[in-house]
Every structure is written in C-alpha cells, then in structure tokens.
Amino acid sequence: MSTDFQVQVTGVRGTNWTTIWRGAEAQAREMFRRQQHFYSVGRFRLVDGNGVVVDECRAKPLFLRG
Numbered sequence: 001m002s003t004d005f006q007v008q009v010t011g012v013r014g015t016n017w018t019t020i021w022r023g024a025e026a027q028a029r030e031m032f033r034r035q036q037h038f039y040s041v042g043r044f045r046l047v048d049g050n051g052v053v054v055d056e057c058r059a060k061p062l063f064l065r066g
Contacts, residue, residue, distance in 0.1 A: 005054075006047040007031045012058075017045065035059070 005028030007021040021031045025048075032046045036057055045056040 003049045005029070005049060007035060008045050008047060009035065010043050012041060012043065014043075 003024075004022045005025045006019045007028055008017040008019050010017045020035075021028065023031075028046060032044060032055065035044045036059060039059045040061040041059055043056065043058050046054045048054050
C-alpha cells in the first residue's frame with residue numbers, strides 16, 4: 001500500500017492509463033488541476049494510494065471554456 005497519490009492520463013478514447021505524476025495528496029491535486037487547465041485533449045484522473053479513483057475529468061478545448 002502506497003501513500004502517494006497519482007495523476008494519470010489517457011487519450012480521448014483510450015483505456016490505457018499512464019501515470020504522469022506521483023506524490024503527496026496536496027501536490028497531486030494541484031497537478032491534476034493544472035493538467036485540466038493546460039491541456040485541451042485527453043482524460044485525467046486522480047488516484048489515491050489504495051488505487052481508488054478520487055476524481056476523473058475530460059479536458060476541455062480552450063475555445064469551449066467559459
């Protein structure tokens with residue numbers, strides 16, 4: 001059992017998740033938020049140390065943000 005949270009990414013239709021960041025909860029949540037803000041394609045998820053998905057979202061293209 002790990003105490004590190006993970007930020008994972010996959011393509012729009014992909015099912016293969018890749019860990020792009022691993023660390024403490026507060027830092028992982030900030031990295032998750034940044035991924036949503038800076039990328040316009042893909043899906044992201046935040047996974048806790050037990051492997052449970054805490055949050056998941058789809059990136060929004062810049063021209064659709066309001």
